[in-house]
Amino acid sequence: MKINLIILSLALLLLGNTALGTISVMRDQPDSVYLFTYATQKNSGTNGLHFAWSTDQQHWMAIGPEHRFLFCDYGRWGVEKRMISPFLFKDLEGTWHCIWGLNEKDGAFAHAESKDLIYWKPQTYPIVAENSNCLEPEISHSTSSGEYRISWLGMVGDKVQAFSSNTRDFKTYSPTRDMPLSSRLNERVKVILNGNPETGTVRKVSRELVDGLIKAQQLGAYKSQRWSESSKTDSIRFSSLKPLNASIVVDQSKSKKISDLLIGVFFEDINYAADGGLYAELIQNRDFEYDLGDKEGKDKSWNSQKAWSIKGDKATLTIDTVSPIHINNPHYAIVEISSLGAALVNEGFDGIAVKAGEKYNFSAFVRNPDKSDKKLLVCLRGKNGEILGQSSIHVSSAQWEKVETELVVTQTAPDAYLEIIPQSIGRMELDMISL
Structure with missing residues (x-):
């Protein structure tokens, strides 16, 4: 335990010029700041959700930089798990909602919600367009109907059109309708971060919220450092440890009997391993459903x-x-x-x-x-x-x-x-x- 505390203390000191330095800067800032939400197109857009903050919307400080606070889980592993043009929105009950495009071909968008932008509930992927894709989704709220409107852009032939669907709970959605392009919110803005232009949404938030994001990034960096440890640095990490000599006496009279009925099963689908199913099917394409x-x-x-x-x-x-x-x-x-x-x-x-x-x-x-x-x-x-x-x-x-x-x-x-x-x-x- 003492060793872990020492390592944690050292990690915090090492991070002093980055995340902790940001925290010290934050303490001198107003009660509210601006939060910029974005996703880069690096690695085919699979890096996930990032945040940056500012007091004047001119000078921005990336948290991390580019620490991933939310990862898209749509599609198979690799380049399909993309996050395109995320849009952040806070509802009337204080819950944050993030929606984003998934790719250039599917008629669905992704939705996730969180109270603190750190811990997110499971994602959903509503299918809202059958004959077009779903790009640059946005959320707005109607005080008269109490509904949230999701709007997006879709390609129909060679034309870009706007569509929308309403929801009250982000679980069920109304049928998709056409809407004028001029009715879109178009709240996304361009921001220069570390010399690079990024596109996203800006929201005014409490300083405490951004403090929490920075601390979450700091903890993530510490965990990443621990996960990357190897025996190469044992001589440094354990330099203060002294040799320990011990004598161990085994009392065989207190041994536990192990049942011979305990059987473990490991199954992995490699090549044809699962083609016949787990019930040992010998007929291939037995239902004529290969496609x-x-x-x-x-x-x-x-x-x-x-x-x-x-x-x-x-x-x-x-x-x-x-x-x-x-x-x-x-x-x-x-x-x-x-x-x-x-x-x-x-x-x-x-x-x-x-x-x-x-x-x-x-x-x-x-x-x-x-x-x-x-x-x-x-x-x-x-x-x-x-x-x-x-x-x-x-x-x-x-x-x-x-x-x-x-x-x-x-x-x-x-x-x-x-x-x-x-x-x-x-x-x-x-x-x-x-x-």
Whole structure:
């Protein structure tokens, strides 16, 4: 404890020319000062929310400088977690609200609120524009309606238009409406900080609020210093410590028994690790929901027919969405057979690994538009076409029906594939195929 106190004291002294120096300056300032809120475009705009303060709006002192008080958590890790043009607003109850743009393409903005600008509640990302983006959002309050109006700029074609939506609680929002560009607040200003122009909002705040921000930055700098410590400086940090000799006697009679039933599970999705899910699914793209967008269009084969194919002549495989099992699972397969012998084939995840003597549970949702009783042969084959296990199911319902059967494998194979073979001509619809 004494060592930690000494280190903290030294850290405070070292910071005397920066944050602590700022505090001493603040003590000589008026009860209220001006707070400038901004976000730089450094590192693709991922540095987060920054503050600077001034007594005259001419000479500004950055806190940190560029200490991050709020970090955007929208998007995946890396360059997507951006904060663009933050706007700071204080409501009638004294709560601070910060909203900002997320990127140049999504029709949503970010919102976070705080009592002290240091501790922030979880962020939300309301979607307010379906056919345009959401840039430079602003907040204003209507005393007559008691509502807050969020306005923003959006690109519609090659034109910039203004839009707005109202809210009372920053949780639910009214439908988006067009608004004149001239009705915008346009409160953002340019400020020169350390020789660089920055754009943001200026608010008059109490000196105590800025004191708290500076102290938070100071504590953050101290923690950062502690986190960056390494054994390289042990000889300096622990130079005053004396050697300690101790004798330890172990009393084995007081040992605690450890249960052999305590099992830990670690799971990490690497490569194909999670592709089959945690329930050991062997069928790839079992619900026909693979989409090009899953891989940002980089894999052109990553579509609803990925891992599926038709084997044989006079048969077709198409994907439809007209009457799915559920709206959240819209795609399903339609197999048209005009000549017996064709099969719907799934390759699994780089093949289907099976073991001799093991039982494999097959299930699928099937619909038979023809309403006549039809038989499907379910077969596991090896890479050379040999049958490793097979069973059959009957389908007669014109509505979605779950069918199940069991396959007993006779040979071990690392690269089997699944065949579903209709035993009569006609149309069959399938979804949620599982093994």
